[in-house]
Amino acid sequence: MKPVKVGIAGLGTVGSGTVNVLQRNAQEIARRIGRPIEIAHIGARRPNPACNIDGIRVSADVFELARDPELDILVELIGGTTTARELVLTAIEHGKHIVTANKALIAEHGNAIFRAAHERGVDVAFEASVAGGIPILKALGEGLAANHIKWVAGIINGTGNFILTEMRDKGRDFAEVLKEAQALGYAEADPTFDVEGIDAAHKLTILASIAFGIPLQFSKVYTEGISRITAEDIKAADYFGYCIKHLGIAKDTGNGVELRVHPTLIPKEVLLASVNGVMNAVMIDGDAVGPTLFYGAGAGAEPTASAVVADVIELGRALTVDHDERVPYLGFHADAMSEMPVLGIDEVECSFYIRLHVQDRTGVLADITRILSDKGISIEAMYQKDVDDNEPVPVVLMTHRIRESAMREALEQIAALEAVLDDIMRIRVETLDA
Amino acid sequence: MKPVKVGIAGLGTVGSGTVNVLQRNAQEIARRIGRPIEIAHIGARRPNPACNIDGIRVSADVFELARDPELDILVELIGGTTTARELVLTAIEHGKHIVTANKALIAEHGNAIFRAAHERGVDVAFEASVAGGIPILKALGEGLAANHIKWVAGIINGTGNFILTEMRDKGRDFAEVLKEAQALGYAEADPTFDVEGIDAAHKLTILASIAFGIPLQFSKVYTEGISRITAEDIKAADYFGYCIKHLGIAKDTGNGVELRVHPTLIPKEVLLASVNGVMNAVMIDGDAVGPTLFYGAGAGAEPTASAVVADVIELGRALTVDHDERVPYLGFHADAMSEMPVLGIDEVECSFYIRLHVQDRTGVLADITRILSDKGISIEAMYQKDVDDNEPVPVVLMTHRIRESAMREALEQIAALEAVLDDIMRIRVETLDA
Structure with missing residues (x-):
């Protein structure tokens, strides 16, 4: 074709x-x-x-x-x-x-x-x-099309979010962090578009039209930047249980639409508060679906x-x-369609969390670590809790990445040790790195 | 028509x-x-x-x-x-x-x-x-269609996530929390489908087909439930900086696809670790877009x-x-298209964070609170920092919800007070409640 x-x-x-x-x-x-x-x-x-x-x-x-x-x-x-x-x-x-x-x-x-x-x-x-990269317009215009949208609130400018995140994490002031962002290429030489919220206002205009079915009305967006936020404000907000994010908000109040971009205190426990650095995220509240959130990289080639x-x-x-x-x-x-095979669990490779209870006597740990090492399994972290004499001792360890089959064989051998008291708990670990 | x-x-x-x-x-x-x-x-x-x-x-x-x-x-x-x-x-x-x-x-x-x-x-x-309600199939099959998908990892069973969240928050064991979930209607009388991961395996099968273009292969999903997880494991994982989630994972390893549902330790700082209660979320890592996350209610009418x-x-x-x-x-x-009006910022109603510096002398706070109260603005929380004599005193307060115009007028009057030393910082507060 x-x-x-x-x-x-x-x-x-x-x-x-x-x-x-x-x-x-x-x-x-x-x-x-x-x-x-x-x-x-x-x-x-x-x-x-x-x-x-x-x-x-x-x-x-x-x-x-x-x-x-x-x-x-x-x-x-x-x-x-x-x-x-x-x-x-x-x-x-x-x-x-x-x-x-x-x-x-x-x-x-x-x-x-x-x-x-x-x-x-x-x-x-x-x-x-x-x-x-976040398919947010598709989500709003198609995926959530069944809903009456109540509001949309988004971190839709990565530069601003990077600056606010750095200010919070390092207790530094705006001007200082802006320079760093410029050096890293996250902020333009003239940062007005990003830090004063014009870029976010463009995006909010588009989101609001698709959310509510209103014409594009960029000139009606209220816009306030983040350049006046101080390290003192970020600390005080934290004291009250909030963090400061630069949000674009579009809300249907019932008698009109609010369209505004400004620094905003949001409770630390909402998911949006955990969106840090240059990442973007948009929350949408629909009458049927309830609150949703869409997260990803907001810029870059x-x-x-x-x-x-x-x-x-x-x-x-x-x-x-x-x-x-x-x-x-x-x-x-x-x-x-691809004929790519589905792998058996034995072929999967990951890190493992292992927890077991052993009798408190000499040599048990040495036996366990020898078995692991024989199978090529290395230990990343471990702790053994102090307990009263003659009580079963909990041993917890985290391994480096290893094939499931090697781990299974090692655990079979460990389970056979006389000092191991009950079932061994084995949970896989994923760091979810990109 | x-x-x-x-x-x-x-x-x-x-x-x-x-x-x-x-x-x-x-x-x-x-x-x-x-x-x-x-x-x-x-x-x-x-x-x-x-x-x-x-x-x-x-x-x-x-x-x-x-x-x-x-x-x-x-x-x-x-x-x-x-x-x-x-x-x-x-x-x-x-x-x-x-x-x-x-x-x-x-x-x-x-x-x-x-x-x-x-x-x-x-x-x-x-x-x-x-x-x-999360439009995740649309995101994967259309919104992210430009990507070679590397992996998908999701909290795709709300019952299981509710149980693990309760176990962590309250230090309780599986059986106890399961009973509570059943009483709340979050878990079925026979909870096997949810807690043993069969429901998640069905969903993972569908996600994997759309991610990788492979036929639906439910029988090949490796499935492990959460019923063996103990409060001790959740505590030990926390000690190492992890939390335990029941994930469905589909990964393209280059020589085959992994399809697996099992309890998983993930670092506390990844966004997926903050997805609690009955909520669902799916992370997708694409070669162009990088990591993305889609969050919302996974069940309910x-x-x-x-x-x-x-x-x-x-x-x-x-x-x-x-x-x-x-x-x-x-x-x-x-x-x-709707002719719904866009409201001016003066008509917006929200809570406010106010920070100002004042001279350390009697009556200043009384003046400020009187002005606020005259405008119908009530104070939700407030703190005044102790400083050395004759230093400017920072005053920070959070108000209840009030119209922007009332707040603006109040702040103009407060700024005119002789004891107020510099620009007043005013940041809007949103709780993002559904």
């Missing part, structure tokens, strides 16, 4: 991430859509060493893409609102479907863009414009590309499949 | 929740789809006082629905795998699209059901079968109905809209 032809306008951080994801996962993506994606045209003034575009047509003028009759989809990643707006409207005029990561463009010009797209019969997808390419896949599916199975039942097409 | 006609088979907890959500949010749902949903036929042996089905055709034999030529969609909520399988296959034969919340049915008979549906050209949607009705909306949209705009750009159709 003929590939879905995509043009990518802009080859900066997100553009190169998009090229890399489309190339690296080309096979899996084709299994999901039913046919391959081809990057047929790139619009960029210069190549980006972060990706390989050998053999792909490149135009310095991005408007060449808008007019390219070959393209099914134009991916707008040039940023800004002036040229980007013109580019998107020109591409729509030429019948291209649009994917964009541009929150300012959608928040400020979305109403006009959607009107034009509707007239021309094309789709506009912008999942990447809010909270980067590949997390943003994850959302851009998801939109490309969605449009690719719509251009490909029959009505009966718009999204394949199991995400991948039935004739493209 | 003629409504989308839906038949609901089964009027238990989830069935009545589905009726209630479809009725209560009928207007918003119609704005999302472009035409209304009509519950045209219910299959139930008896009415359920939890919902009102006046005027709706009811059949005691659910197979009447499968054969009803009026219906576009059959919603299967009878549970079990024998009759449910036959019902779904019969409805597919008669050209109905299917929505189901039945994890056992999909995990054990999904491959055959999808084959039949594909041949007949109908869709089968089952978002509610995994993690209740309306959270499950939220997912059932989202699937009905999705099918309703597919049956309604033209290709250009399968999901409306902003979730709601352009001609159905």
